Amino acid sequence: MQRPWNSQYPADVPTEVAAPRFSNLPELIQATNRSHGQSPAFTCMGKTISFQELETMIDMFARYLQHELKIKKDDRVAIMMPNILQYPVALFAAHRVGAIVVNINPLYTARELEHQLKDSGATTIIILENFARTLEHVLKSIKLDSVIITKFGDLFDFPKKQLINFVLKHIKKVVPDYQIPKAESFTHALEIGCKQPGLSPVEIAIDDIAFLQYTGGTTGVSKGAMLTHSNILYNLAQASTVFGDLVGPNDKIVTALPLYHIFSLVCNCFLYMTAGGLNILIPNPKDTKGFVKELSRWQFTAMSGVNTLFNNLLHDESFCALDFSHLRLSIGGGMAVQKPVADHWQKVTGNIINQAYGLTETSPAVTINPRNQTSFNGTIGLPIPSTDVCIKDDNGQILPHGEPGELCVKGPQVMKGYWNRDEETQQVFDEDHWFHTGDIAVMSEDGFFSIVDRKKDMILVSGFNVYPNEIEEVVVALKGVVEAAAIGIPDEQSGETVKLFVVRSNEQVTEAEIMQYCQSNLVNYKRPKQIEFVEELPKSAVGKILRRKLKTA
Known part of the structure; x- marks a missing residue:
């Protein structure tokens, strides 16, 4: 098909990306950790861990999962945490033993959690204790092989570790009482893993499932999108190509959107980490005062967000007074960025919000505005390399530019399908293998796409x-x-x-x-x-x- 957007790419952006250099995500993460050694990888509330420290903890926790819990390839491991240091350790360790990661929103009710655990067939969950009472209710009706509970301060140094955990439990009272008798603690799991033998090799093919990433349930019951190692590796290559030198080893990205969400998971956790950058983890972005205080400590170079996050910060005087001289990239997605918000952001920070578009089912990026834009244009940008996008009417016919219709996608980042839901999978893929997004969009003559709205809204x-x-x-x-x-x-x-x-x-x-x-x-x-x-x-x-x-x- 014709790709009018190709001519709009900056000169150094190819129309196609090469096949991934790595066969799976664990290979990529291990190579990244070895390459960047003592450089900082993740930081949270004053505690920073280097790539080498991260690698050590991943190995310890992976050995615990493999040798103590007997987790094997394709077992589903659920992770239910906000943006804390334990998240990347648990994530990368689960992948290293060949498990499929099931990301779970920690704010879920017992009903929502029960559905996701049952639907995914998860055998193990790693959960922050703040949400353990919800899990306790669920365990009355379903059985898990293993429960690992972590406290917020577990990876902090003494005495801050004890202080944080005491304050959250007894002063702020954000940790409800719970009873899960056979649960293991995260710190003890690391200690046990340290004493275990080295990992037994696990063959992980590039087309194996890496994540069951559940949709928000906006089109019925929540469904698990099967995202393969290939999907994520390709999307990382595509995004890296588009952003170019705006993403590198000296960059520091503000990670306020939850890592269990596909946008932050790939854009922040994977993209910036594998480039050697630092993720500044914000556990609770709704605490604007604490959020801004943390930002004041860093010369951050990038930030991802949704319209409501940008808008909320712009209404805070202390945020507007921050030093934005190092900010090079602001990435907006998840929902439409409103022009008044984008204009205000540019006025305050001097940085243009680069609006992108994606879905859980597309790992997530589909379109991104070119990095050489000089002002916010209100579009979702151009299809990224190796991606085809078209606009179809209700009869499945491709529409010419300027006419609104359903946005449809083809590319190596498009999911394998919905977990155990063949009928729903068939409903979103047509006979020509286009993935139907459910979003109404238009394409301009030069290949820029604009979302009109959700079809159902x-x-x-x-x-x-x-x-x-x-x-x-x-x-x-x-x-x-x-x-x-x-x-x-x-x-x-x-x-x-x-x-x-x-x-x-x-x-x-x-x-x-x-x-x-x-x-x-x-x-x-x-x-x-x-x-x-x-x-x-x-x-x-x-x-x-x-x-x-x-x-x-």
Whole structure:
């Protein structure tokens, strides 16, 4: 097919990436750790571990998993943690013994956790003790072979380790009591692993599954996307090629988005680490004061985020007063970055938000804006090397540029399918092997793509398509409006009409003022007919506004 985007690539970006140099992710991680030795790899709340220290702990924990727990190739190992130092140790060790990693949101309810453990068939879970009570409830109905519990401060040095764990348990009281009698502690597991013999070799093919990465369940029950070692290795090569020298061994990326989410997992944990860079782990980005305090300690060069994260920081005076002179790359994804937010970010930091697009099923990157852009353009950029993207109508016909339709993808980063769900897999792949994303987009004549909206979030008013993103972007440009979310509600005359939920920083912003502002900026059928002021909007763990929860509220 034609690729008009090829001509828009910077001169040093090839249209295709070479096959991966490594056969699997453990080979890549081990080579990275050996190459960068004493350089810092991960840091969290004042504790930094080098690549060499990381390698030592990975080896110890992997030996525990293999020899003590008898974990073998393709066993599923669940990890339920926020952004703490134990996460990369557990992740890379599980892969090293050939296990499939199942990332779990630590904020899940017992019902959600039970579904994911049952669906994946996980035999082992590594969990932060803050969330062990949830697991305790689940263990009444399902059985796991092994439970490993870690405390927040486990990898800190004495006495900070004891202090952190005491404060969280007894002062802040964020660790509920729990009873899981046969659970092993993370620190004891490392001690046991240290005494075990070396690892027995495990043959891991490039097309073996590396992750069961569960979708957010926005199209029904949560499903596990089977992401192979090849998928991740290719996506790393693609992203590395696009970003070029903006990602390197001296770079420090702010990792505030959770590592269990595909965006942060690949963009931060894998991409920056394997380039020899440092991940600055932020366990709780909702604690803006603590977040900004941590940022003030570093000359960070990169940051990934979603629109709501950028927007929240920009409303904090202490953040805006930080030194941004070293910031070279701001990566926006997960949801549409609104132009008022992007413009404000550029004004405060001097850095352009590079908007990208991807999905769990595509490991995740599909399109990224070229690094030579001079201003925020509102698009999701160009298809990355070795990737084909087209726009199809409901009949499966490829549409010409300028016409909205469903965005479809082909490339080496596209998942193998959904775990144990052949029917759902067949529904998202057509007979020509295009993966259907469910997103409505348009392609410009020169190959830039723009998301119009999620296909399912579209509002139909008297036969006219109304896209929530457009309404929200207009309203947040009004002074005093922090966030907005638009949904469709039933209407006897028009079928559906628009309802708007608004978070405001100033109570003097009135419904009438917003209505008048919309009248000046939106055609009649797009204007909200109802406005509700709320303290906050429901969001996923990564910060994406959950419109479906507003519909059921």
